[in-house]
Amino acid sequence: MKQSRGLIWLYGLALALGALVLQWLDYLYTVRRFSTEIGIVIVAALFTALGIWTGNRLTRSRIAPDFEKNTQALSALGISEREDQVLELLAKGLTNQQIADHLFVSLNTIKTHLSHLYQKLEVSNRTQAIHKARALRLIA
C-alpha cells in the first residue's frame, strides 16, 4: 500500500519534470535556434531513461511484495486457520511435539491437523507438504 502510494507520487513528479523539459526545449527552439534533431534525441534519451526507471519501479513493486500469504489458495484448498499455523511451524523444521508445545495443544491434535493438511495438499508426508506449500506460496 505504502509503496504504491509512493510510486504514484514519484511518477507524477516525473511527469511534471517531463513537462518542464518540454517547455525548456521549446524555449531553446525559439530563442537559441537549436537543431530539431538534437532536441528530439535529447527528448528520446530523457524519456528512455524515464521509462527504464518507471519500469524498474513497476517491476520491483510487482515482484517484491508478491507473497502476501495468498488467501486464495488457502481458502480454495479449504485450509483452516489452525491448520495454516501448523503448516507454518512445520516449515520451520519443528517436530510434531514442538509444534504442539508452541500451540499449547496435544501431540495428537497436531497429528490430526497434519493429516487434514496432507489430504488437502494431496501429499503423504511433511517434506512433500513443505515443498507443495512453498510452490503454492502458502508459506514465506
Place this chain on the structure above:
Amino acid sequence: MKQSRGLIWLYGLALALGALVLQWLDYLYTVRRFSTEIGIVIVAALFTALGIWTGNRLTRSRIAPDFEKNTQALSALGISEREDQVLELLAKGLTNQQIADHLFVSLNTIKTHLSHLYQKLEVSNRTQAIHKARALRLIA
C-alpha cells in the same frame, strides 16, 4: 545464456526501430509540416514505452538467475557433491527410499549421507535440514 542472448537481439531491434521512427518524424516535419510539439510528444511517448519495456526486461533478467547455488557455503560446510544431490532431492519431498532409487544406491547409503548432512548443517532431522539449507541458499 539463451535469455540474455535474446535480450541483446531484442534491444538492438528496438534501437533500430527507434532510428526508423526518428527518420519518419523527420520526413513528417519536412513534407507534412507537422507541429514540433506534437512530434516531441510522440517521441516522448514512444521512448517512454521503450524504456519501460527494456527496464522490465533488464530487471527480469537481473532477478531471475539470482540464486546461483552458492558454492561458498557448500565448501565452507564441507558438503560433498553426493551429499548435495541428496539434499536437493530431500528438499523435493522425496522419502529416503525414493532418493535411493533416484541415485541408484541403497537406502542405507542415503541414510549415511543424511547423517553426515545433519552433522554438517547442525540439525537433527530432515525438515530442519530443509529449512537451514534454504536459509543458506544451498537449494533453489
Place this chain on the structure above:
DNA sequence: CAGGTCATCACCCGAACGGGTGATTGCGCG
C-alpha cells in the same frame, strides 16, 4: 433444533526416520 465445520484429544499400528557402529572399495596426496 438439526446438521455441518472446526478444534480438540485418544488409541493403535505400520512405516519412515535418526543414530550408532562397522566394513569395504576407490581415489588422491604426501
Place this chain on the structure above:
DNA sequence: CGCGCAATCACCCGTTCGGGTGATGACCTG
C-alpha cells in the same frame, strides 16, 4: 606405499511420523 576421505552398504535400536478410527465440545447456519 600408507594415509585420509568419499562413497557405498549392512545391522540394530529407539524415536518420530503417518493413517485410521472414534469421540467430545463449541460454533455457526439454515
